[in-house]
Amino acid sequence: MRIAVLGAGHVGPVLARLALAAGYPVAVAGSGDPARIAMITEFLAPGAVALAAADAVADADLVVLAIPWHRFGTLEPGMFAGKVVIDAMNHWPPAAEPLGTSEEVAARLVGAHVVKTLNHVAYQDMEPPDGRAIGLAGDSPAALDAVSEFLSRIGFEPVPVGPLTAGRLLEPGSPVFGVDAGRPDFEKLAKEMS
């Protein structure tokens, strides 16, 4: 499975490193010319390839959106059709929005199989993953399976919390947001909320 990480900021290089360590081929894309992030990729995710977003996504089976939420609107939606897409973004600052980010992502990226996950762990707490519980929400069983396998292989403990609308349970303000929990505690918290 080939991974494309969109975003070379706080989160992207960390996830790229974890994926590389698990043996995945990884491409990283920032906004614009890949030369701008070549040095960042070389030092923070050695082994990953810096590409333009369209090239990274075209080659990938799994795409991770690790960009600031306010930049999401700048992505070209057509290129994601048929891809499994992880939405690791959050509204920032936390906003009383009518929809969770992933429902908006799915509505815009028509044809993509969106899974909300990895958004509720701070980047500084992702390494090492140490079997930390990670919630995931999505509507496509095949995409959920693929993302669960990815999360397990990079070292997390995937915990499904429901369909994409349940992704709101993982957003800022939720009792699981930023909390270091194992599977039993995480399942208990998620159950209490739903």
Add this chain to the structure above:
Amino acid sequence: MTTTFGLDTFGDVTHDAEGRPLTHAQTIRNLVEQGVLADQVGLDFFGIGEHHTPDMPLSAADVVLAAIAARTSRIHLGSAVTVLSSDDPVRVFQRFSTLNAVSDGRAEIILGRGSSVDSFPLFGYDLADYEDLFEEKTHLFAEILKGGPVTWQGKTRASLHEQDVVPFTEPFPTWIGVGGSPQSVVRAASYGFSLMLAIIGGHPSRFAPFSELYLHALEKFGHAPLPIGIHSPGHVAPTDEQAQEEFWPHYLDVISRLGRTRGFATPTPASYAHEVGPHGALFVGSPETVAEKMARTMKTLRASRFHLKYGIGGLSHESLTRTIELYGTEVVPRVRELLG
């Protein structure tokens, strides 16, 4: 590179012996005393981080730094950080160049993009623009630092044409504070600014690739090697137990409140134990414990400067002065010894 040590504070409101908050005015006067004490115990740097909240009323830190400058002769004085994104680079330069004059060349400035975002609504900026604001304003600041008339055009303030920005003083050290943005590391290197790594959670060693990236980028951009610094929170008391017990209730209180707006998780005794332990980012403990952790972290990150961010909100002025004394007289000499 010479090894140097400082203290940073956000000027949190201090409490009296009965745990009642002091006034903003008294907190600020105490802060001046703390800066003077930092000089007396031999520290190299004292920095104040800009904030705009009732808990952290240090919105005009440069004025406080000037007051400290008037009563000291050796210690360097600076920001930690200046939120450049929501300020005017011209005014920022003018204030710090004036501080540089008042202090006879002891000013330093640490520029930040702002993880603490209270200044954005206050000055009418949109948080969604913060990356662009910082990029453009850093560029203007770098142009002003070159000295001489400035010509500059951008989207975030009025253009400048052959404009003098005064006072002209000797160049003062300029740093960029980085919390976790690789772009900020590259930006610091491209301008030839020093790198201050703000490490406030998680394993400090995860910043090691940032140091390598910075040193490589400096070379690539044709700059001579520049110092890497570390900013981390802490508290020092005679024993580990005392330091940890004193710090915990205030850490819990401050992080829980900040977490509501910034998405931090509420600390637990287990997460606290991890952060004060050898793999965490809190430098809380006896002088020996804090010194060992500092020396190890500085080596791992190839840092020659360390700033202990002391004075979490709710501690008393007396408790803070004890931390300053222990840090200057016991911790720093021990770190120097450990680093050889």
